[in-house]
Amino acid sequence: MKMVNFAEFGGPDVLRLIDAEKPHAGPGRVRIAVRAAGVNPVDWRIREGQVIGAHPTTLPAGLGLDAAGVVDQVGEGVTGIAVGDRVFGEGGNTYAEFAVLTAWARMPEGLSFEEAAGYPSVVETALRVIRQVGVRPGQTLLVSGAAGGVGSAVLQIARVRGIAVIGTASAANQDYLRGLGATATTYGEGWVERVRRLGRVDAALDLAGSGVIRELVELTGDPGRVVSIADLGAPELGVRFSGTAxxxxxxxxxxxxxxxxxxxxIPVAKSYPLSEAAAAHADSQAGHTRGRRVIIP
Structure with missing residues (x-):
């Protein structure tokens, strides 16, 4: 099978497309024929060697956590799923034609493989950080970097739970945020005052890692009311960094x-073939994504 891997830490150019043996589904696992794999910021952080503590990496290594596809092998002890079922979930080395999943669910009717591949890590992260930041119905949550995959999920989950959201994003994504139920404003010079004019902020999430932790603490008045998934230096300012699923x-x-x-x-912003995984990473690192990026074997 074809898969993407890397033999050294570095930029997108270290990614390469290779031939490899198909993995096998061990006990409690399923193997899928991958139809789409989600691209997450943690993928390029792993590629750069930023998160070795949380994601130990022995080189050469594959990449990818999220995928959607068709079950083609069921491991010992797995029940309720069969060869031929359409599933989405998390596993390892999903930038490949076949991958083993450690957690999965049946794909909802009407969902494409490309769409489904964009949900697993994103929704888990959104649910986790909303819980960790302690925001409650009737309160207001500020989301910095709200137009990406996790932001898109946070805004919609918050809306369902009766939590008001102020979201920051580029000028091009203001209508997108409003369409998801948020009060939108742009980042950049003067953004803190623009947020203040929109009302009280009870809690805040940093989803973009754009160096705004101090300002988020200032707006909430309490570092314990701020959570980041993108700024590894957040703990230095008393802010929780959430990186464990x-x-x-x-x-x-x-x-x-x-x-x-x-x-x-969550819309799919762009799809890439396996051979263009480096471009997918470069685009993901550049930010300004509306929704998700996925790789198609």
Whole structure:
């Protein structure tokens, strides 16, 4: 099979397309023929060697956590799923034609593989940081970098839960944020005052890692009311960095429920073939994404 891997830490140019043996589904696992793999910021952080503590990496290594596809091998002890079922979930080395998943759920009706691949890590992260930041119905959550995949999920989940959201994004994404139920404003010079004019901020999330932790603490008045998934220096300012996943099966079940009810939709910004994984990483690192990027084997 074809898969993407890297033999040294570095920029997107270290990624290469190779031939490899198909992985096998061990106990409690399933193997899928990958139809689409989600591109997450953690993927390029792993490629650069930024998060070795959380994601130990032995080189050469593959990449990719999220995928959607068709089950073609079921491991020992797995029940409720069969060869031929369409699933989405998390596993390892999903930038490949075949991958093993450690957590999965059946794809909701009407969802494409490209769309489904964009949900697993994004929804798990959104549910986790909303819980960790402690925001409650009736309160206001500020989301810095709100137009990407996690931001798109946070805005929609917050809306369902009765939490008001102020979202910052580029000028081009203001209408997108409003369409997801947020009060939108741009980042850049003067953004703190623009947020102040919009009202009280009870809690804040840093999803873009754009150096705004001090300002988020200032706006909330308490570093304990701020959570970052993108700024590794956040703990130096007393802010929690959230980088360890919670229950992925529960998150997938919640994602399927929200999608089926029409309460959650994350658009696919762009799809790339396996051979263009480096371009997908470069675009992801550049930011300004509306929704998700996916790789198609």
């Amino acid at each position: 919670g229950s992925v099966p529960q998150a997938l079940a919640e994602a399927a429920r929200l999608i089926t009810r029409g309460d959650l939709h």
